[in-house]
Ligand SMILES: Nc1ncnc2c1ncn2[C@@H]1O[C@H](COP(=O)(O)OP(=O)(O)OP(=O)(O)O)[C@@H](O)[C@H]1O
């Protein structure tokens with residue numbers, strides 16, 4: 258029983274990382290998306306390079322970079338390993354989200370904007386009343402995928418010493434008890450199961466029309 | 469005074485000049501059909517008048533008021549452009565209905581949003597919204613969609629979608645209603661549905677400019693026909709003049725191919 262409790266303790270870190278990353282990366286991704294779609298070329302190139310670097314390197318490496326580079330290069334060491342993992346996850350996921358948003362926004366036909374415009378709507382009204390819902394409807398499935406990946410990616414924080422669930426379980430396996438390590442899978446499965454249900458329901462709710 | 473006057477309108481995309489000086493006037497209640505082969509600039513003309521493109525030269529007047537002048541470089545506010553835009557309505561070839569809204573909601577969306585700018589909106593909100601809904605229902609009923617108001621665009625045929633989109637444009641009571649090949653995306657049966665709706669509007673003295681390839685229809689409904697070719701107006705006259713006795717060789721060739 259105490260082993261389960263200690264796994265649960267570890268899983269709290271996974272949950273905190275998960276929800277913290279979602280809360281920050283969802284809006285930050287939107288900002289990056291707007292930058293990369295900006296008509297101001299330097300800004301859009303900059304954000305495209307940023308997205309390329311983040312998507313082109315392993316998250317595991319990014320964790321190390323975020324943990325060590327501020328201390329080594331700027332003489333401002335990371336306050337804690339947990340903070341470093343937050344920063345790395347948020348940056349990484351914001352980059353992925355921004356590409357999903359961009360795909361969603363670009364998939365809306367020009368005619369939707371033009372129809373709104375000739376009906377005398379403001380740019381804001383066109384976005385809020387016409388485009389936004391269609392974009393959300395398009396991005397729910399890929400966002401669901403990405404968010405389920407995040408559940409499992411949170412265990413990567415272990416690599417820079419955050420005592421998340423797999424690290425907690427390893428303590429037992431080093432002492433010769435192997436089942437807790439395998440049991441960690443149940444936590445991830447449960448979490449992903451819940452998310453699958455939520456996203457499935459959301460998709461169904463928004464799919465009241467076809468196009 | 470003409471309700472719409474277009475003076476020397478030019479439009480270039482990069483180096484290619486698509487409109488090479490378009491001039492015409494139209495009176496209230498008049499119906500003009502615009503004919504011309506593919507690529508002659510008909511859509512571009514409609515888009516320039518409806519502020520979807522900015523013409524490179526020329527000017528546009530509505531009831532004597534200048535609403536566009538390419539030579540005038542002073543910045544016009546977005547809300548002023550919207551006010552000017554509302555002189556016109558535009559019906560697209562591809563309908564462009566909003567898929568997440570029902571037919572009725574599509575028609576009511578813009579009037580409801582515009583009503584928010586009225587001074588008496590907060591006091592009379594309920595009454596204003598009721599009026600908008602009543603008007604939208606009447607419009608849809610008039611085009612024969614009384615029983616389809618609650619349907620989403622994906623549940624409607626192309627002809628029905630186009631009728632919703634005509635109602636949507638009419639709901640804002642434009643002074644001039646433009647159609648860009650409203651039947652090109654439809655098969656012949658559905659085409660007649662739309663042509664009937666336009667004829668009905670003609671009877672009610674709606675001022676309209678219709679880009680179309682339906683020559684018979686143009687002949688029957690239009691007061692005037694404009695024939696465009698390579699960015700210029702080659703003919704501008706009554707259907708009898710343009711279709712029966714075209715002056716221009718290019719027009720004759722075009723009509724020979726179409727008829
Ligand atoms: N945004 C654009 N950029 C560059 N060229 C354009 C653009 N829009 C239109 N053109 C060009 O302008 C010309 C006129 O196009 P337009 O769509 O106005 O013709 P149209 O008379 O409506 O033809 P159709 O009968 O096929 O609809 C075409 O050669 C087209 O390639």
Ligand SMILES: [Mg+2]
Pocket residue numbers: 510511512648649
């Ligand atoms: Mg066209």
